[in-house]
Amino acid sequence: MKDTKQKWFKEAKFGLFIHWGLYSVLAGEYNGRKTEHIAEWIMNDLDIPVDEYEKLASQFNPVKFDADSIVKKAKDWGMKYIVFTSKHHDGFAMYHSQCSKYNIVEATPFKRDVLKEFQLACEKHDMRLGLYYSQAQDWHDPDGFIAKKDNSGKNYQAYLDRKCVPQLREILTGYGDIALIWFDTPMGTTLEQSKRLVSVVKELQPDCIISGRIGNGLGDYMTTGDNFIPSAPYEGDWEVPATLNDTWGFNKDDHNWKNPDDVIRLLVKINSRGGNYLLNIGPDSLGQVPPDSVRILDKVGAYVRENSEAVFGTRMLPPYAYDLEWAQFTGKPGKLYIHVLKPQKKELYLPNIANRVKKVTLLKTGGELPFSMVASCEGDSVVIITLPDLLQQRQNYCLAIETEEDSPLFEPLA
Numbered sequence: 001m002k003d004t005k006q007k008w009f010k011e012a013k014f015g016l017f018i019h020w021g022l023y024s025v026l027a028g029e030y031n032g033r034k035t036e037h038i039a040e041w042i043m044n045d046l047d048i049p050v051d052e053y054e055k056l057a058s059q060f061n062p063v064k065f066d067a068d069s070i071v072k073k074a075k076d077w078g079m080k081y082i083v084f085t086s087k088h089h090d091g092f093a094m095y096h097s098q099c100s101k102y103n104i105v106e107a108t109p110f111k112r113d114v115l116k117e118f119q120l121a122c123e124k125h126d127m128r129l130g131l132y133y134s135q136a137q138d139w140h141d142p143d144g145f146i147a148k149k150d151n152s153g154k155n156y157q158a159y160l161d162r163k164c165v166p167q168l169r170e171i172l173t174g175y176g177d178i179a180l181i182w183f184d185t186p187m188g189t190t191l192e193q194s195k196r197l198v199s200v201v202k203e204l205q206p207d208c209i210i211s212g213r214i215g216n217g218l219g220d221y222m223t224t225g226d227n228f229i230p231s232a233p234y235e236g237d238w239e240v241p242a243t244l245n246d247t248w249g250f251n252k253d254d255h256n257w258k259n260p261d262d263v264i265r266l267l268v269k270i271n272s273r274g275g276n277y278l279l280n281i282g283p284d285s286l287g288q289v290p291p292d293s294v295r296i297l298d299k300v301g302a303y304v305r306e307n308s309e310a311v312f313g314t315r316m317l318p319p320y321a322y323d324l325e326w327a328q329f330t331g332k333p334g335k336l337y338i339h340v341l342k343p344q345k346k347e348l349y350l351p352n353i354a355n356r357v358k359k360v361t362l363l364k365t366g367g368e369l370p371f372s373m374v375a376s377c378e379g380d381s382v383v384i385i386t387l388p389d390l391l392q393q394r395q396n397y398c399l400a401i402e403t404e405e406d407s408p409l410f411e412p413l414a
Contacts, residue, residue, distance in 0.1 A: 004220045004237045005220075011080075012080035012081055012276055014077075014304065015081040015083060015130075016279060017278045017280035018281055018283070019088070020084075020287075022056040022057060023088075025285045034253060035251070039249040039250060039282070040249030044147060053090065057107035058108070062283070062285060065112075065286070067120070067121040070281075071125050072121075075125050078300075078305055078312075081127065081130055084132065085132040086132060089185070091134075095114070095171065098170060099167060128179035134183075138164070164197070165196070178205055180211065181211065183213045183214040186214065187215075198210060212238075221236070224241070226241055226243070228240065232273065233272075234274055236274075238274065239277075239278050241278045244279065248282055250284045250290065263296060268311070268328040272316070272331075273316060307363050309400070313332065317329060337401075343392075344387065348399075350401075355403045357403055363397075371386065
């Protein structure tokens with residue numbers, strides 16, 4: 001069982017991933033060919049030569065980028081932490097690296113350190129900052145690993161010594177308190193090499209937590225596969241990295257946006273299983289967050305703000321808790337929260353409640369709702385909640401059930 005030993009991560013429940021880099025210039029298309037995969041992998045998937053991909057830096061001038069605006073939006077959406085791509089697999093540093101001139105300050109006309117701007121904005125708005133860093137894959141460095149290619153002739157240790165470790169030191173010493181390092185795709189990294197990266201992080205920032213994708217069974221918490229939700233509650237600290245459409249980096253042709261109602265359901269479903277939801281945006285080459293991302297997250301954020309008590313600091317529910325078509329559930333000691341996600345009529349029926357209910361309220365207003373407890377034919381307790389007219393045929397609201405004691409909220413199903 002993974003344990004970050006960090007109270008903030010256990011209670012956070014909702015974070016913002018930001019995938020942004022040179023790949024946003026291509027926006028999913030290179031020389032008339034469109035990628036059929038995620039946009040940030042376009043260099044690899046379309047076999048773009050290093051010298052050709054490098055030319056994107058001279059075209060990258062995100063004059064509409066505003067770190068303060070993005071961080072403020074994340075705060076409004078209810079997110080508790082941000083994870084920003086300091087260097088993705090393409091090897092381009094989105095900060096002023098001293099050990100590689102292939103960075104946003106020295107290689108682009110923009111000449112601004114966007115990571116420094118994110119740091120200052122996060123400090124201003126009391127937002128925790130985490131950094132994605134691709135430790136193993138680096139398609140620009142001759143000794144960095146490349147997925148789906150022959151890596152047998154590479155001196156991977158030389159790459160770690162020359163670029164990876166020095167850049168880790170840069171981002172962990174030049175940008176304030178870093179809440180977490182989000183490593184990715186360890187590929188052929190050995191156990192000793194992974195241990196070295198962990199030691200570098202902990203030496204420089206002991207409270208910085210490390211994602212499970214460091215590899216070799218290390219890391220402080222478990223990172224699921226992309227967009228994957230465990231089918232049952234998972235003990236320990238974990239996180240689901242997820243997209244709002246089908247890509248992480250910006251793709252001008254990807255319009256397969258999730259419905260905001262579905263995102264709300266996914267959030268509380270992950271929370272009920274004990275995890276955090278790290279939801280991605282991919283700014284375009286001008287630094288703008290896609291309007292559809294804003295539209296979706298504005299609606300999700302409104303729900304989170306109204307029902308924050310039922311999201312943040314909630315605990316894992318047992319595997320036999322409800323997973324209903326019309327509702328999801330979260331809980332705290334002595335409280336069960338019903339996230340009503342599809343319209344219901346006059347009454348809600350909740351079987352298998354384990355202890356006596358004291359009160360039922362509409363979380364947004366605190367107004368009490370009438371309820372009764374009856375015994376079913378099977379002998380378990382059923383709570384019947386009567387909905388007022390204003391809630392009938394409504395969706396996306398939350399009810400709080402207060403119980404007499406912190407005993408199990410549910411009876412195991414037969």
